[in-house]
Amino acid sequence: MKVSDMTLGQKQRHFTQMIAQLIEYAYANDYRLTFGDAYRDPRLHGDVGVKKSYSSAGSLHKSRLAVDFNLFKDGKYLTASDDHKPLGEFWESIGGTWGGRFPSPDGNHYSLEHRGRK
Numbered sequence: 001m002k003v004s005d006m007t008l009g010q011k012q013r014h015f016t017q018m019i020a021q022l023i024e025y026a027y028a029n030d031y032r033l034t035f036g037d038a039y040r041d042p043r044l045h046g047d048v049g050v051k052k053s054y055s056s057a058g059s060l061h062k063s064r065l066a067v068d069f070n071l072f073k074d075g076k077y078l079t080a081s082d083d084h085k086p087l088g089e090f091w092e093s094i095g096g097t098w099g100g101r102f103p104s105p106d107g108n109h110y111s112l113e114h115r116g117r118k
């Protein structure tokens, strides 16, 4: 099934499996990860379209379609957007949207586009 034909629920479950692939890819390439923000509860962050916290109004975190990862290599915490590029390119190769491409780069953000939201 094409991702664009998926319901939100199907897409969320596909996204989770994509994240598993991303984590496996990272560890196979000597990166280590911890989770930053994954789901952002609309009760705290506002419904989609509503700006209520640090989260953007249309954030895919509110729809379970985005995860932020903290990146490590050789015991060092890598904080630059560009540090994520190898993982970002892998993520794009399996159909994801990488935040490192945003006008204001957000390299630790890995999402799956939904109705124009990234």
Ligand SMILES: [Zn+2]
Residues within 6 Å of the ligand: 037, 061, 066, 067, 068, 108, 109, 110
């Ligand atoms: Zn994010």
